[in-house]
Amino acid sequence: MVRFILFLALFLALCYVIKGFLKGLKLRKVLKTGSKQAGEQPPITDELVQDPVCGVYCPKRDALSLNQQGKTYYFCSDKCRQEFREKRNNL
Numbered sequence: 703m704v705r706f707i708l709f710l711a712l713f714l715a716l717c718y719v720i721k722g723f724l725k726g727l728k729l730r731k732v733l734k735t736g737s738k739q740a741g742e743q744p745p746i747t748d749e750l751v752q753d754p755v756c757g758v759y760c761p762k763r764d765a766l767s768l769n770q771q772g773k774t775y776y777f778c779s780d781k782c783r784q785e786f787r788e789k790r791n792n793l
C-alpha cells in the first residue's frame with residue numbers, strides 16, 4: 703500500500719513536471735513570435751538619456767550630444783547644451 707502511494711506521488715510529480723515543461727515550451731514559443739515581430743519592425747535602439755541641465759529624459763537619437771573630458775552628455779535642446787557649456791567654462 704505504501705508503495706502504491708509512493709508511486710502515485712511520483713506519478714503526480716511527473717505530471718507536474720510535464721505540465722511545467724509544456725508551459726515553458728509555450729512561453730518560449732510566445733517569446734519567439736514576439737522577437738520575430740520585433741525583427742520585422744526596425745529595432746528599437748532608443749535609449750533614454752537624461753539632460754543634466756533641466757533633468758528631462760529624451761531618446762538618445764533625438765538628443766544633442768556634447769563630448770567633454772571623454773564623457774558624452776546628452777541634452778534635450780541646444781539651449782540646454784549651451785547652458786551646460788557655459789557652466790563648465792565658468793567653473
Ligand SMILES: [Zn+2]
Nearest residue numbers: 753756778782
Ligand atoms: Zn534640457
